[in-house]
Amino acid sequence: xxxxxxxxxxxxxxxxxxxxxxxxxxxxxxxxxxxxxxxxxxxxxxxxxxxxxxxxxxxxxxxxxxxxxxxxxxxxxxxxxxxxxxxxxxxxxxxxxxxxxxxxxxxxxxxxxxxxxxxxxxxxxxxxxxxxxxxxxxxxxxxxxxxxxxxxxxxxxxxxxxxxxxxxxxxxxxxxxxxxxxxxxxxxxxxxxxxxxxxxxxxxxxxxxxxxxxxxxxxxxxxxxxxxxxxxxxxxxxxxxxxxxxxxxxxxxxxxxxxxxxxxxxxxxxxxxxxxxxxxxxxxxxxxxxxxxxxxxxxxxxxxxxxxxxxxxxxxxxxxxxxxxxxxxx
Amino acid sequence: xxxxxxxxxxxxxxxxxxxxxxxxxxxxxxxxxxxxxxxxxxxxxxxxxxxxxxxxxxxxxxxxxxxxxxxxxxxxxxxxxxxxxxxxxxxxxxxxxxxxxxxxxxxxxxxxxxxxxxxxxxxxxxxxxxxxxxxxxxxxxxxxxxxxxxxxxxxxxxxxxxxxxxxxxxxxxxxxxxxxxxxxxxxxxxxxxxxxxxxxxxxxxxxxxxxxxxxxxxxxxxxxxxxxxxxxxxxxxxxxxxxxxxxxxxxxxxxxxxxxxxxxxxxxxxxxxxxxxxxxxxxxxxxxxxxxxxxxxxxxxxxxxxxxxxxxxxxxxxxxxxxxxxxxxxxx
Amino acid sequence: xxxxxxxxxxxxxxxxxxxxxxxxxxxxxxxxxxxxxxxxxxxxxxxxxxxxxxxxxxxxxxxxxxxxxxxxxxxxxxxxxxxxxxxxxxxxxxxxxxxxxxxxxxxxxxxxxxxxxxxxxxxxxxxxxxxxxxxxxxxxxxxxxxxxxxxxxxxxxxxxxxxxxxxxxxxxxxxxxxxxxxxxxxxxxxxxxxxxxxxxxxxxxxxxxxxxxxxxxxxxxxxxxxxxxxxxxxxxxxxxxxxxxxxxxxxxxxxxxxxxxxxxxxxxxxxxxxxxxxxxxxxxxxxxxxxxx
Numbered sequence: 001x002x003x004x005x006x007x008x009x010x011x012x013x014x015x016x017x018x019x020x021x022x023x024x025x026x027x028x029x030x031x032x033x034x035x036x037x038x039x040x041x042x043x044x045x046x047x048x049x050x051x052x053x054x055x056x057x058x059x060x061x062x063x064x065x066x067x068x069x070x071x072x073x074x075x076x077x078x079x080x081x082x083x084x085x086x087x088x089x090x091x092x093x094x095x096x097x098x099x100x101x102x103x104x105x106x107x108x109x110x111x112x113x114x115x116x117x118x119x120x121x122x123x124x125x126x127x128x129x130x131x132x133x134x135x136x137x138x139x140x141x142x143x144x145x146x147x148x149x150x151x152x153x154x155x156x157x158x159x160x161x162x163x164x165x166x167x168x169x170x171x172x173x174x175x176x177x178x179x180x181x182x183x184x185x186x187x188x189x190x191x192x193x194x195x196x197x198x199x200x201x202x203x204x205x206x207x208x209x210x211x212x213x214x215x216x217x218x219x220x221x222x223x224x225x226x227x228x229x230x231x232x233x234x235x236x237x238x239x240x241x242x243x244x245x246x247x248x249x250x251x252x253x254x255x256x257x258x259x260x261x262x263x264x265x266x267x268x269x270x271x272x273x274x275x276x277x278x279x280x281x282x283x284x285x286x287x288x289x290x291x292x293x294x295x296x297x298x299x300x301x302x303x304x305x306x307x308x309x310x311x312x313x314x315x316x317x318x319x320x321x322x323x324x325x326x327x328x329x330x
Numbered sequence: 331x332x333x334x335x336x337x338x339x340x341x342x343x344x345x346x347x348x349x350x351x352x353x354x355x356x357x358x359x360x361x362x363x364x365x366x367x368x369x370x371x372x373x374x375x376x377x378x379x380x381x382x383x384x385x386x387x388x389x390x391x392x393x394x395x396x397x398x399x400x401x402x403x404x405x406x407x408x409x410x411x412x413x414x415x416x417x418x419x420x421x422x423x424x425x426x427x428x429x430x431x432x433x434x435x436x437x438x439x440x441x442x443x444x445x446x447x448x449x450x451x452x453x454x455x456x457x458x459x460x461x462x463x464x465x466x467x468x469x470x471x472x473x474x475x476x477x478x479x480x481x482x483x484x485x486x487x488x489x490x491x492x493x494x495x496x497x498x499x500x501x502x503x504x505x506x507x508x509x510x511x512x513x514x515x516x517x518x519x520x521x522x523x524x525x526x527x528x529x530x531x532x533x534x535x536x537x538x539x540x541x542x543x544x545x546x547x548x549x550x551x552x553x554x555x556x557x558x559x560x561x562x563x564x565x566x567x568x569x570x571x572x573x574x575x576x577x578x579x580x581x582x583x584x585x586x587x588x589x590x591x592x593x594x595x596x597x598x599x600x601x602x603x604x605x606x607x608x609x610x611x612x613x614x615x616x617x618x619x620x621x622x623x624x625x626x627x628x629x630x631x632x633x634x635x636x637x638x639x640x641x642x643x644x645x646x647x648x649x650x651x652x653x654x655x656x657x658x659x660x661x662x
Numbered sequence: 663x664x665x666x667x668x669x670x671x672x673x674x675x676x677x678x679x680x681x682x683x684x685x686x687x688x689x690x691x692x693x694x695x696x697x698x699x700x701x702x703x704x705x706x707x708x709x710x711x712x713x714x715x716x717x718x719x720x721x722x723x724x725x726x727x728x729x730x731x732x733x734x735x736x737x738x739x740x741x742x743x744x745x746x747x748x749x750x751x752x753x754x755x756x757x758x759x760x761x762x763x764x765x766x767x768x769x770x771x772x773x774x775x776x777x778x779x780x781x782x783x784x785x786x787x788x789x790x791x792x793x794x795x796x797x798x799x800x801x802x803x804x805x806x807x808x809x810x811x812x813x814x815x816x817x818x819x820x821x822x823x824x825x826x827x828x829x830x831x832x833x834x835x836x837x838x839x840x841x842x843x844x845x846x847x848x849x850x851x852x853x854x855x856x857x858x859x860x861x862x863x864x865x866x867x868x869x870x871x872x873x874x875x876x877x878x879x880x881x882x883x884x885x886x887x888x889x890x891x892x893x894x895x896x897x898x899x900x901x902x903x904x905x906x907x908x909x910x911x912x913x914x915x916x917x918x919x920x921x922x923x924x925x926x927x928x929x930x931x932x933x934x935x936x937x938x939x940x941x942x943x944x945x946x947x948x949x950x951x952x953x954x955x
Contacts, residue, residue, distance in 0.1 A: 044517045190589055191383060192608070195604065198604060216517070218592045219592055256519065258592065260522035261547065262552075263547045263591065264574075264586070264591065266574075267574075268550055272551060274526045274529070277522045281487050281489065422857060423855065425855040429854075432849070432850065437846045438847050439847050440869070451856075452853070452854030498850065498854075
């Protein structure tokens with residue numbers, strides 16, 4: 001598995017200091033991101049998906065969050081040991097990120113052209129003119145109509161979908177090896193979402209960028225990702241190919257996440273059975289790291305062992321892994 | 331649409347406009363027509379969904395129905411009550427017949443009030459013990475414990491807050507509950523709890539919902555009738571099965587096809603009808619069909635003549651020149 | 663319904679928002695210290711005159727007796743009056759003027775700001791132009807005119823200060839109303855049949871209070887300073903001993919007996935600083951964003 005991995009996270013532990021003490025928001029997390037693939041990181045808010053992305057980017061909230069153990073290998077280089085300067089260099093050039101809210105992540109006082117060109121000049125050392133021309137090309141590549149004119153627009157003059165396209169253009173400006181997309185379509189309308197999915201798919205096909213997609217939306221997972229990883233309370237609970245996991249989830253939490261939202265189907269019938277509920281909420285941070293299954297309190301299939309020991313991460317074949325004492329029984 | 335049963339709410343030709351900032355003092359007054367001639371009706375115990383994307387006017391329609399903003403034309407009848415014709419005093423009394431469940435469980439509860447007082451807010455003046463009985467009953471109905479009545483909103487989770495919002499909406503036994511994106515701000519795992527609760531309460535207490543949403547999965551699960559809005563107008567209006575099995579308007583088609591399916595057997599963007607561009611500026615809508623500029627099958631007539639919402643033989647309503655009387659969509 | 667599992671209990675005793683504010687405030691050591699100093703000053707104002715001397719005008723000794731000499735802890739002024747007695751008595755006046763002027767400007771400011779923020783439209787337009795008019799008036803000059811016109815009594819001085827300092831409150835209140843009126847719980851109250859007056863006073867105002875309270879606290883301090891300024895110019899009530907007045911009346915002797923001016927000056931300085939620190943602490947404690955951590 002290790003050979004083709006662009007990013008390899010091993011036994012990562014991230015600790016957050018809060019009023020209640022120190023909690024592991026990411027607890028012994030291991031996964032790898034293969035070159036050119038899209039991996040979806042799924043879970044409720046507060047499960048550690050965004051924290052994982054921030055740890056990879058070296059952007060953990062200072063001083064409350066810190067990496068307490070494990071390693072993050074990017075092309076063989078351990079980012080945990082890297083200097084701030086090196087991390088800054090990697091952030092602009094090799095790993096970039098797009099966010100959920102395209103309005104607040106663009107600077108309102110500069111035109112979109114200036115913002116793209118600025119990234120190109122800083123990270124690729126392009127001249128003023130070359131950067132400007134390349135910015136127009138990038139706007140064209142992300143599907144902004146009439147890019148030569150739109151390059152002079154300010155963010156507020158664009159629609160939400162166009163702003164997200166600009167964000168993608170900025171993120172792709174330096175041809176990163178990894179693009180981390182944190183809920184990239186959540187704030188957008190359905191038809192615009194479809195356009196962004198389409199754009200990301202095409203760009204990936206052309207550039208071969210590896211995408212780490214962070215989302216709570218199973219629809220987005222199915223649209224974009226080949227593999228998915230489900231996180232709960234800072235731990236990986238299931239990992240595998242999207243088709244396999246959606247068709248036959250092994251962890252009760254994954255099952256719950258898939259079933260608890262009504263998904264549109266093409267041939268509905270008059271029958272509308274109640275949705276499957278996951279009772280309760282994510283445990284408080286102070287419970288993270290306990291030596292048991294943290295999902296047990298919300299789980300319908302729990303047995304005595306769940307409260308006694310943390311389930312091991314078991315491979316069920318073809319890279320489909322789950323951490324649940326009952327997963328083998330299914 | 332609901333001719334079989336008596337309509338609880340009937341909305342006819344509702345129009346809402348907002349004044350735009352004039353270019354100069356002497357320029358003619360310009361308006362943004364946010365809701366432009368919308369008609370629908372809901373029978374008691376049913377759920378009507380208004381779906382649409384941002385800027386479609388779906389929330390404005392709901393606010394105008396409850397007279398929380400003013401419509402400049404049209405009529406809203408809640409049974410015998412002419413809502414738009416009420417004077418101030420009568421309106422305040424009538425307000426209790428419409429209640430809202432809001433999108434954001436954080437901004438929709440007054441942080442200074444205890445949960446019990448929030449739920450009791452819409453109740454008419456009454457004796458303290460009668461009021462307490464009602465609050466007790468509502469807390470139980472939405473699945474909250476009695477001792478939680480004394481807590482403040484910040485002490486609840488998002489899902490619990492939405493339960494408080496639901497209890498508040500039910501308190502005055504309203505005729506109509508308007509649910510404005512009731513689960514879109516909630517964490518995925520909590521959505522099912524709230525949606526199931528809404529349906530249980532509907533079957534148990536005969537509630538009537540006007541459901542505003544952009545989430546077609548939720549709409550498909552919750553609603554009996556669906557009105558699809560685009561730029562201030564209803565483009566298609568049908569019952570649940572007809573709309574999802576045989577969408578007629580090209581916009582409805584595009585909207586439904588844009589929703590990602592969570593089913594490994596139907597994945598892939600190939601069947602998708604991808605729309606180009608963004609909706610036109612609502613302050614300056616096109617002359618003909620408002621969807622024409624983005625429509626893959628638009629003809630010359632579509633750009634010139636706005637299509638009216640007409641009822642087809644199968645009772646489905648659609649505003650498109652190209653849909654036939656036998657409910658065949660131009661997209662096949 | 664019965665099988666619906668409840669979310670994790672959020673019950674940690676029914677601690678209201680107030681208790682949370684108090685907890686945050688107590689964490690701020692500077693503010694707590696300032697509050698203690700302030701309470702000490704208030705106590706001195708209340709019990710000082712009856713315990714020490716109830717007539718600060720009485721000439722008790724030779725003029726310009728330095729502090730500590732001849733049994734007078736803070737010395738005597740140019741007429742041989744006990745400065746400590748003057749400070750005790752002046753504390754009452756200064757605090758009373760500070761409080762009532764601040765209350766007055768909060769009253770005016772909240773009324774104007776709330777109406778402007780709630781009703782919007784031409785009401786807002788007119789009220790905010792009115793506010794701007796007061797904002798651009800040179801405040802000292804304007805209050806001097808008022809005192810000159812209506813006479814230098816305590817009431818007139820208080821009103822003069824109140825009238826020139828309400829504009830900040832009005833602006834803050836308006837901004838808060840503009841923000842809160844759009845929140846959904848306000849719409850929920852409206853949908854429950856609440857009238858405008860109820861929305862303004864019972865729904866929006868309580869939620870708008872935190873920044874207004876902070877501003878009011880700071881205004882007590884600035885009103886004390888303002889009164890001192892007027893007194894210094896000889897424009898305050900000559901028959902009432904305030905800190906400013908002690909400074910003002912001893913002004914000609916500032917070079918020969920500087921303590922007659924610096925001691926009441928220190929009293930003003932310490933009081934205003936304490937009020938500012940308390941206001942600052944309140945600001946942090948009432949700010950929900952800081953409260954998260």
